Amino acid sequence: MWRELLAIGRHAGSGGYRRFAWTGADADCRAWFAAQAAARGLALEVDRNGNQWAWLGDPEAGGAVVTGSHLDSVPDGGAFDGPLGVVSSFAALDELLARGVTFTRPLAVVNFGDEEGARFGLACVGSRLTAGKLTVEDAHRLTDAAGTTLPRAMEAAGYDPDTIGPDPERLARVDAFVELHVEQGRALDLSGDPVGVAGAIWPHGRWRFDFRGEANHAGTTRLVDRHDPMLPYAETVLAARREARLAGAVATFGKISVEPNGVNAVPSLVRGWLDSRAEGGATLDAVVTAIEDEARTYATAHGVDLEVVRESFTPVVEFDHALRDELRRLLGTGRDAELRVPVLGTGAGHDAGILSGSVPTAMLFVRNPTGVSHSPAEHAAEDDCLAGVTALADALEGLACK
CATH class of the missing domain: 3.30.70.360 (Alpha-Beta Plaits)
Known part of the structure; x- marks a missing residue:
C-alpha cells in the first residue's frame, strides 16, 4: 500500500507532495482508496461532502467504530502526515481479519477531504462541513489562488457541490472515531516510546x-x-x-x-x-x-x-477522556502488553479534533524520530509504523469486537 501511494502527487524537484483538494493528484489518491476498499470487499460510500467511507458491516446499524485520516498534503509536504493513518487503518483491518475476530459493530475506514487546507486556505473542510462547523455559505465563498471557488472545483472533479452541508445522521451512527497520525514533534522520540495517545489539541487559528x-x-x-x-x-x-x-x-x-x-x-x-x-x-x-x-x-x-x-x-479540544483511557487500557493488555502509552498534547489540528464535538474521538501518535513535519524530511521508522498498526488493531478489536 505504501509503495502504491508514494509516487502520487510527488514533485520531482522538491521531493515533497502536492496533493491538493479536488486536483488530479487528489483524484488518484481517491482512486487508490477505492481500490483498497474493493480489494477487501468493503462497501464504498462517498458522502455529501466528498469524504470517502469504506464499510465492513451495515453502516445503517449504528454503533459504528471508525478509523482513518486524510490523503491530501500541504505544499511540498511529507509522505506520512495523513496517509500513514489511512494505510495503517487498512493494515489494522487486515490484522484483525488474520486474527479471526468476530465483529459485533460496523467498522469503517475514512478518508476525509481537504484536511490540510492547502488549496482554499481553510483546514479540515471535509470534516468541518460534516460536523456543521463550516456553513454552506462560507464554504461556497472559499476560493483558491486562481480564483476557482470550492463548488466549481468539486464540480470539475465530478462531484455535486449542491449537496454539501452538515451530516448529523451519518455521525449519529458512529460511536467512536480513532485517528492514527505520525507525531508532529519529538515527544515520543525523547521518551523512547513508539506510540502515544493524544490528550488535547491546543487552540489555534489563522489571521490575515x-x-x-x-x-x-x-x-x-x-x-x-x-x-x-x-x-x-x-x-x-x-x-x-x-x-x-x-x-x-x-x-x-x-x-x-x-x-x-x-x-x-x-x-x-x-x-x-x-x-x-x-x-x-x-x-x-x-x-x-x-x-x-x-x-x-x-x-x-x-x-x-x-x-x-x-x-x-479552533478552540482547545479535549479528546474524550473515557475513550482515551479505554485505548490506553486496551493497548496495555494487547498483543504488546509491555507497551507504555504516554498521553501527549499537540499543537496540530486534525479531523479527530473537528469531530470531537459530535462523536467520541481519540488519536494515536506514531514516533517521528526527527520531529520534522510538513516537509519532505518527515519520517517514521518501519518498526514504529508496524507498532502503530498493532496498537490500532488492538484498539479496534477492543472497541468493535466486544
Missing part, C-alpha cells in the same frame, strides 16, 4: 494581515518618501517570534502575497498569514493581540494602513 502602502519606483523614490508595507510586515514577523517565545507558544508567518510583486517596485500591498497556537486560549489571545498591537505601531510609523482578519479559529 493586510499592509497597504503606496506602489512606487524602487530606483527613484527617496527612502523618506516611501510608504513601503514590506517594512512593517518584516518587523511584525520578528515580533511574532518574540511574543510567542515569551509566552511559550508558537507563531508563524508562513505565507505571503505581494503586489505588484516586481523587483524594481515598492509594494502597494503585502498580505501575510499568521498561524498561532498555544496550550491555552488565554495565552493564544494574548500572543495574537500583542502581535497585532505591534503591527499597528509599525504600520503607523511607515505611513501604512493595516487590516487584520481572523480567517479561522
